[in-house]
Amino acid sequence: MGGIGIVNNPRSRRNRSDPRIAGRLRALLGDDGEVIDASTPAELARAVARFRAAEIDVLGVNGGDGTAHVVLTAFARAYGAAPLPRLLPLRGGSMNTVAHGHHIRGRPERILREVLVRRRAGHPLRTVERDLLAISADDGPPMYGFIFGTGAVVAFLEAYYATGRTSPATAAALVVRAIGSAIAGGPFAEALVQRQRLRVVTDGDEWPDVEYLALVAGTTPDIGFGFKAFARCAEQPGSFHAIGLTAGLLPLALSLPRIRRGAPWRRALAQDEVARELVAEGDGIRFTVDGDLYAAQARVRVATGPGIAIVVP
Incomplete structure (x- = not known):
């Protein structure tokens, strides 16, 4: 067998x-x-x-x-x-x-x-050991993946899919456009920064009561394009790296070189924790699991799922 x-x-x-x-x-x-x-x-x-x-x-x-x-x-x-x-x-x-x-x-x-x-x-x-995320919307059955995101992440993906030309080149062009728009204060950047007030709790600890640009979590270091946003994902076995972006799009864009190399998140930019469970509550939460788009009416739970070994040729 x-x-x-x-x-x-x-x-x-x-x-x-x-x-x-x-x-x-x-x-x-x-x-x-x-x-x-x-x-x-x-x-x-x-x-x-x-x-x-x-x-x-x-x-x-x-x-x-x-x-x-x-x-x-x-x-x-x-x-x-x-x-x-x-x-x-x-x-x-x-x-x-x-x-x-x-x-x-x-x-x-x-x-x-x-x-x-x-x-x-x-x-x-050759393999690398990872954990899956288990993501449940409004207490529904869990879905499994490696990357979870809300807010600006969802808005970016919607803009990407709307092009009708899904490819790495299209995505890269959108990243460049977003950075340029953020610097110039343009309309594309404004469309990406529709903040949402969320009540966020990780492992029983409540996060600051603020409006979040995006809430993301991952069990693999890379969030895309080589940006190692989840550099702490393997810090504790059975946990994931959770990040709540609170800064504006321009400060975030200016910090992209640090994010790309996996440098620690600055408190001026984001709240970040290593956690086993994250619960976000708000009014209509749109979110992504590994690029697929979903919506919850009021609550999303992200937890550490089963472990899996990724084969690396």
């Missing part, structure tokens, strides 16, 4: 541009596992059941961060307290922050080939 199970999302950006990727992955994989297409909840449920019955030890995801979040949610709910298989992100989407943050580069075929070479030679796979 065991092997590599790959969930392939035919609707991801890279797969839409090159639909033959899944076939090439199947050819590479051979008898070492299986590739299953899943673009609907029913197809994903069948993939989870099949891979769990096969007792796969590596779960490959050929999609981006959003695909991985949906796949991990389905697997975490199905596995319950049982250990999850190791995760192999194959960079098949428009956002590949988790893969990028762990220095996983190249096309899906190249990533899989490197893993297979080690596996077939009998060498242990």
Whole structure:
């Protein structure tokens, strides 16, 4: 038993541009596992059941961060307290922050080939241990991922998706536009700074009663584009790095070089804590999990979820 199970999302950006990727992955994989297409909840449920019955030890995801979040949610709910298989992100989407943050580069075929070479030679796979976030909206069932965000993060993603051209180049151009708009006091920056008053509690301790530019949390250092916002994510086992941005967009933009290298957050910019649980309460909270957008009426709970090992080729 065991092997590599790959969930392939035919609707991801890279797969839409090159639909033959899944076939090439199947050819590479051979008898070492299986590739299953899943673009609907029913197809994903069948993939989870099949891979769990096969007792796969590596779960490959050929999609981006959003695909991985949906796949991990389905697997975490199905596995319950049982250990999850190791995760192999194959960079098949428009956002590949988790893969990028762990220095996983190249096309899906190249990533899989490197893993297979080690596996077939009998060498242990290199992995990095992480925890998932478990995010619940209004006491609903938890969703699982690596990065949570509200406020300006959601506004940025909405602007990004509205372009209709989801790609790293588009996202990078929006970051540059946001910085320029913040410096000039332009309308794009104003659209990103719609603050929200939230009651925030981490591990029983209440945060300052202020309006937040954004509330973010992560269990992987990289929040995107190499910015190591969550540098403290591995400081304590079973915890995550939570940050409440309180400064304006201009001071934040001017601090981007510090954030990129993972320097400690200044109190003038943000409240930050290492926590096992974060509860945010407010009137209509829009939030993201790994790039996918959601909404809660009044309450979002973020907690440490199950551990998972990320395969690093």
